[in-house]
Amino acid sequence: MAKSKPATGTTANRGGAARSSEAPRPIEEERALDTKEARQERKQRVLTQGQPALVGNIADAVTVKSLNLFYVIAPDGQLPVKGDHGFGLYLNDCRFLSGYEIRIADAAPLPLATSAEQGYRALFELTNPDLHLDEGKLVPKEKLGVRWERVLDAEQTTVHERMTLRNFGEEAYELPVTLLFHAGFEDIFNVRELLKGAPGKSAAPDWRDGRLQFVYHGADGLRRTVTIQFSPAPHAMKECAATFRINVPPRSSETIAVSIILGEEAEKAAGKRPMVQQFTGVDDLAVGLREDSENWTRQHTKLQSDSLLLNSVVDRSLRDLGTLRSQLADRLYIAAGVPWFVALFGRDSLIVALEMLAFQPNIATETLRLLASYQGRSVDRWRDEQPGKILHELRVGELAHVGEIPHTPFYGTVDATPLFLLLLGRLADWTGDLALFDELRDPVERALTWIAEYGDISGNGYVEYQSESEKGLVNQGWKDSGDAIVRADGNLATPPIALVEVQGYVFAAKHAIARLFERAGEHERAVRLRSEADALKARFNRDFWCEEQGTFALALEAHGRQAAVVSSNPGQALWTGIADENKAHRSVARLMKDDMFNGWGVRTLSTAERRYNPVGYHLGTVWPHDNALLAAGFRRYGEDEAALRVFTAIMEAAMHYRHHRLPEAMAGFPREDFQVPVRYPVACHPQAWAAGAVPFLVSTCLGLEPHGFVDQLRIERPLLPDFVDRIRLCGLRVGRGTADLEFRRTSEGTDVVVHAAHGGLKVDVVR
Template identity: 70%
Template sequence: MLAKRHPAMVDSIAGAITVKSLDLYYVVASDAQIPLKGEHGFGLYFHDCRFLGGYRMALAGLAPIVLASTAQKGYAALFELTNPDLHFEREETIPKDELGIRWERILDARQRCVREVLTIQNFGYQTHGFPLSMQFRAGFEDIFDVRGLVRQDLGRPQRPAWREGRLYFVYHGADRLRRTATIAFSPQPDATHETTAEFRIDCPAGETRTIAVTIELNECSEEAEANHLNQQPTLALGNLAGNLQAGSEEWLEQHTKFDSDSLLLNGIVERSLRDLAMLRSDLGSREYFAAGVPWFVALFGRDSLIVALEMLAFQPEIAAQTLRLLASYQGHRTDRWREEQPGKILHELRVGELAGAGNVPHARFYGTVDATPLFLLLLGRYAAWTGDIGLFRELREPVERALGWIARAGDDHGEGYLKYRSTSESGLVNQGWKDSPDAIVRTDGGIARPPIALVEVQGYVFAAKHAIADLYERVGERERARQLRGEAERLRTRFNRDFWCEDQGIFALALEARRRPLGVVSSNPGQALWTGIADKDKGRRSVRRLMRDDMFSGWGVRTLSAAERRYNPVGYHLGTVWPHDNALLAAGCRRYGEDDAALRIFTAIAEAAMHFRHHRLPEAMAGFPRKDFQVPVHYPVACHPQAWVAGAVPFLVTTCLGLEPDAFAGRLRIARPRLPDFVNRITLHGLRVGKASADLEFRRTADGAEVNIQQTRGQLSVEVGG
């Protein structure tokens, strides 16, 4: 049983340099290398397969020294390296730092290739000659194998071969696909053996020498003709870089423009938007945000829905594409192995060898309890921002099937809660966003017994039914709208009775078998507050409990209280701090009038971002207290970039500015706008509500923020409330 989504059982990749273009991505160490041995997650990946799992460049047998590295643009990486002391048999030496090595890498996903250029400059006063070698390893490992979740050798690799100065790796997969990695060089190597290319570099003082490398990946059916290297190495990457840059900027131009007087916040928002540009992937003609690099470059129902929801104020179009895409994969039958059920929304779609060969169910896997209500909730929130009722009409059948699944799922005793119990031996024990096997625990440290009704999932259902009821009413089906609202309100009544833990002053993490509440203090109730399901007094008391020191680490709210038996500051869901969780939790604070708590979370998350490369927040941070280390502690194998984390700060902006759209009425309400302490001014340009837009400026005041409506375009009224 896979039984977990824990990212990996491999060494830390906290300092990795990551580049991605559509479904092609590269994860390397800061010195541009991929270790040839060991359990690690570095490599060159495509379609859930690590084609290249080792890549070592050496100068006279020694690794270069890294000076600087960056992948800020997302699709390209740049490394500045130098030489260690190099000693040769004839008593010649090349002193340390006398050679400059500039290593450029650009991904070209449309051509399924990586283009690299190494430029070696001699900064010394005499000619230097030395050997440079490049060694490769191509294992064609499935992503589940790399993560340590499945250990199966299914396919058949061919022996690597050199032909005409090119290195060929070929793998015949159990899914009847042939995968190839072909590496070409310019100039061609002076010598080759096994999987190593050797060059003799002779570089006069002050001059440069260049090596270009192209790595092309291919996969096709075994019956198809072999299509060996089409790409020729090139010494100039400028045109390709320019085209990729133009495409990235064009996508960013579609967004609401953000500016503030805080360099920190500007940097975080820009990083967020560029990371989301990087995480775009497509299936057919529809775009979605892949969940995260390197482990989750795939369509994930929950993740893709949440990040689309987070980004509605900045870029609503991808929400519509995500909804259509997930509707096309909606469950139609009962399949226990895939956990598919009629009406259920997909959890995960994988295209690697193990999925294609049927060894794991993830070619179409439905092991999630929350994607279905989130699908409905996103549809309702998307309509509020865009005024697009046509998408609801188009998706009426999937909507009804989803509502039908929610009515049936896990509710054996008619309690009215959405529950889960895994039916697949290859599935997930836990099926909410905290889906590691030890995530849902009792106060005594024991593991919860299914069926399990998670606190936040009931909130998702509540908010989804209200959101969809509004759409039914808008198309004239008032009785269906009344029915859904009635179901939601009855759920609210039961929820506040059954989930409330008076002794803790917060809602339970979940109800386990026999409707027993799990009275541990966790972050999950914060997401329930975001949906509005809690009674007002219980909501406010929950916020106060969440902000105590055992929950609030100084960098955000922990997933589990430090006072709980199972607390672990580096447990995946047992004490870490997740930025996306905190963004939704902050929205819950705002909903219940606890604005100071929301701003405290916003500030903590932003200050944490200062300590990560390029202000890129990771998937999760360790839960150690801020007072102990003064810097956030890396979670060793966190995804970065990760989609719903990239959407977290844009969503915090939307939340704290109090943006409440009603596109059908041509109205934007701004409720109790607030700015965090480190910001005095925020400007939004081109904020779209329906077919209209507005330019807005927010300025800090003693008791909140004043709003300057600079310009509106189209039919839009902007109303500012207290």
């Protein structure tokens, strides 16, 4: 697919966003904007909220995306013109179009079915209520069909739409069809209601030559536009509405084509790029997009099984990751999730790359190179930047450009840096190649230095975090909402905070990088890193273990006090191998009790804790990616039954979601209460590390252990969950070779058949 370019007349900033060199803000405004108190106040509002967005429920939203252009649509195909909601047409952290409604004879059509299976294309089937036309004529309900197709063209930043009105009746109808629009040009942080007020100015809507245009003059010097053109031309044009008179013969159909063109360019260059396009056939455009999607899936290890559900979920996972591909300048990356997190994230990008190593190791290669290019170089308290630190989040919208938020990029994450090192080591296990390690040697050294010098705030040997914000607690682990890290008494933990799973990440990262130093001939460095990791493990098992709870504490807060609540975080620590054997087994037993395991997976927080909330973002919800990492931890310590139970639960949850797409999170209500997973109201879908969860569960339960440097694949204690009897993997890459493998259930366990092994790859099965 062709890639978009920076807008004409702009310069690309380090984040790849178009930033104008024209019309700087007055110095008085800059000084007022940049006062320490004002900046910290804004940062507190943005980074301490308890959920990702404060808008209404989007659990049933239909989402489609192509590169940086994405659409979030209500189930009836509409974008409400009034009210606070998250629906809209978005580009580069801005919601350009926030309202879009269709009325037939002043009535809204009724939804019948929706689909967005292909990721870049949405289809809505609607019908009519009773319609009262002129002269008392009635169109009885369900006599009309409205087929509404939308296809995204990221190269032209355009949505091409086709509304087909079909008359299933026996007489002709002349129908007044009105399309109503609203363009607010809100920054994503305004849409999420984390900040109030847009700093720029909107012009009045304008009709020219049958086209409707909205214009916004951003405070960042960018002119953003929405141009809407129609075929046929509207019969009436008024303010933000286009009205057509459509004559539909019996058993026939008529079509309205709509193109919505988004523009973003420097003010001085405005008007040079025509906001007019030839109408593109929806079907022709979809053919090219479909081929791009198929090319993406063909690049991955192919999975086939006798379970239609597993085949469908894995296929959906791969396609969702393809949908989440986004663009930063001329580089592609996988965004964290639609709609709130279509941006480059450190932790999310690294974890999904880890999840996908068995299916597509190139994701890891691209992710490591991109994140290394943004690695922290200096101390910047506003952005929480420190030398060697890997970024948390990069934004390219108006509020980022004018300094209202610190995401330029923002480095407020404690775990991305060790995860960066861990991914590099795990990737080398699969590829058997030191080339990327050699290429990234300087970023590796800086990351290790950050862990030793900046990460250990208290000097106690643990990697901790403490926000520079004096007015609010900002959490910087994967549970990064402001109320996520709590004590048993229900109060928030006091920083500096050392999270349980982060210590595991550091432990595993040092061992992974030590192996690479060993391969590179630097034996003393490898020995030193292993010694540091082993010393960390000894301290960890002493200081984090909570005998009363029978598992590890969520965190150590100020003065080494335990945040002694039962949470899912220790399960991720097990994944890294930092736990002593007996403590690991007891932790698994504790995590699988009913107050933690709700039937769809392990909750983020026990129902017995004072802060438990089944719809709290990190206070009792169930996250697919979290459960995938937990299952890997269970397997690491031989707790196979628990791992398979988690795998089965996540798969059964996927059955209840449209297209078998796992969302970011599910509510924590017990399975027996409703027999279906309760949707978390503002969960992202698709979401990257949720999409990677099932592929990772597959590779975990099949026992895939790569040793790429010696061209060997070890398959350790292969398991199949109860819902599948056969899995075949084709084109699995390890070292210089590939393998085609089949796993079959037998009366004695799981047999492994090597159908093919190329490139000198050896496959050994260990039971």
